[in-house]
Amino acid sequence: MRIHVLFWTMFIFFGVVFNVALHNQMRVTFPLFWSDLVDPLTPIGYARTILMCYLSLWIFDRLLRQHFHGLAVIVLLGLIALDVLLRYCIEQLFLGPVFGIWQYPAGIRIWAYFGETVFFSALGIFLCFLLKTINDFFHQETLRHEKVTMELAYLRAQLNPHFLFNTMNNLYGLSLTEPARTPDVVLRLGEMMRYMLYESNETYVPLTREIEYVIGFIELEKLRYAQQTNVDFIVGGNVNGVLIAPLLLISFVENAFKHGQLHEAQFPVRIELSVSKEILHFETQNRLVTQQHDSSGRIGLRNVRRRLSLLYPDKHLLRVWQEQDTFRVRLEININQSN
Incomplete structure (x- = not known):
């Protein structure tokens, strides 16, 4: 009025x-x-x-x-x-x-x-x-901005319980087989939860924090395996000062661990992240153990595709494909949009 x-x-x-x-x-x-x-x-x-x-x-x-x-x-x-x-x-x-x-x-x-x-x-x-x-x-x-904000919050809310569900199952199994190693897993989980609860509410976070989160996830996964776990995580380029949507890469890493061959040195899970000019390159490659059909993996991929379309419209390229018994993911993001 x-x-x-x-x-x-x-x-x-x-x-x-x-x-x-x-x-x-x-x-x-x-x-x-x-x-x-x-x-x-x-x-x-x-x-x-x-x-x-x-x-x-x-x-x-x-x-x-x-x-x-x-x-x-x-x-x-x-x-x-x-x-x-x-x-x-x-x-x-x-x-x-x-x-x-x-x-x-x-x-x-x-x-x-x-x-x-x-x-x-x-x-x-x-x-x-x-x-x-x-x-x-x-x-x-x-209205569109509010809808996008609410949808992103919903997608993140779906992602966090999914991760927690998997981790708590792993933690329960480890507590039965190797209780002495359980405190290390709980400590690592606490560090990751702090990032998930307090920092990932921002639209964009420093890429270095996302890298730390991925490293923490890899270390947490290694703790629960008695056999040697073969994972190569390679970071290249200048990642300082780069911003990225939080919890965007973890679904790909999680799928690589869940469906990948982890115990053969000649077929390691390979994760590469690099920054070149204004483009962030992210790739995962893993040899499939079996042809698994897991709805949670499909949910994670659908969520990350939707988040990419909302946060990086026409500014990203995502390829997910399988070559014989090898599963590959290639993601490119124009990170200049988030700055």
Whole structure:
């Protein structure tokens, strides 16, 4: 309501200033301004304009929103004709005869009002349509941003319980077989939980923190395997000062551990991350143990694809494919978008 009052106050102020300047050789003084403002024809004219604007907004909401374009045009033309009739009745049938206030000579026909009135009525309706279009655009952008924010929060909420579920299962098994190693796993899990709970709520985090998280995950996974675990994690390029969406890479690493061959030195799980200019390159490669069908893995990949489309639209390239018994992931992100 306050915005509407402020808008119309400014609209009337500048309208009066323009009218005074137009009729006084571009000279505007306070006495001239005040005289034009208190002229009965001025508030009546602006009252008509405000009425026409809100009636046209009602038409836009009721008819254009439902795509009744032809009917909307007819109703708007009728609204302009109503404005002409309203002005004629006010000036020729009321203000003139009763108060002696005439803008046009007495007794002229209604057709004399058409030219000027139609122009300003149409201009006012067009202005309302333009303002409504701009307002609807920003409103939709706000809703879209809120939807994206809520969806990202939901996707992260799905990811965290998934990770915790797997880790707690592993922790339970380790506590039964090797209880002496359990405290190390709990400590590492606590460090990772701190990152997940407090830092990953940001839209972007330093890439170095994401790398630390991946390293922690790898070390945690190694703790629960009695056999030698063969994992090569290679980081290249200058990763300092680079930002990335949090918990974006872990789904690929988790899948590589879950489905990959970990115990043969000639077939290590290979994870590579590098930064070159404005592009972040991330790859995983693992030899498949068996053809496993795990819905949680598909959920993780769907989530990360969705997050990439929301956070890096048209700024990323993701390939996931299988070559015989080797599973590969290749991700490229234009990290300049997050800076």
